[in-house]
Amino acid sequence: MDEAARRRITGRLRLLLAKWNDTERETERSAAHSELETATAEDIFDLISDEFGKS
Known part of the structure; x- marks a missing residue:
């Protein structure tokens, strides 16, 4: 195989x-x-807590 084909x-x-990938x-x-x-709402708060930790 030549370079151009590669x-x-x-x-x-x-x-x-x-x-x-797109x-x-x-x-x-x-x-x-x-x-x-x-x-x-509970699901959203759980997600936030999991991602950013409890404060």
């Missing part, structure tokens, strides 16, 4: 990986958004 393949793989992040955001929409 660069083309590398570029295409990087593009594919970037698209994969799709994965969007799925995670959508799930988190859905969970927040159905969360109770």
Whole structure:
């Protein structure tokens, strides 16, 4: 395989990986958004407490 072919393949793989990561992040955001929409006040306070500790 010559250098030009390696660069083309590398570029295409990087593009594919970037698209994969974008799709994965969007799925995670959508799930988190859905969970927040159905969360109770107690759920929200528990989340805050877990993330930032009790003060």
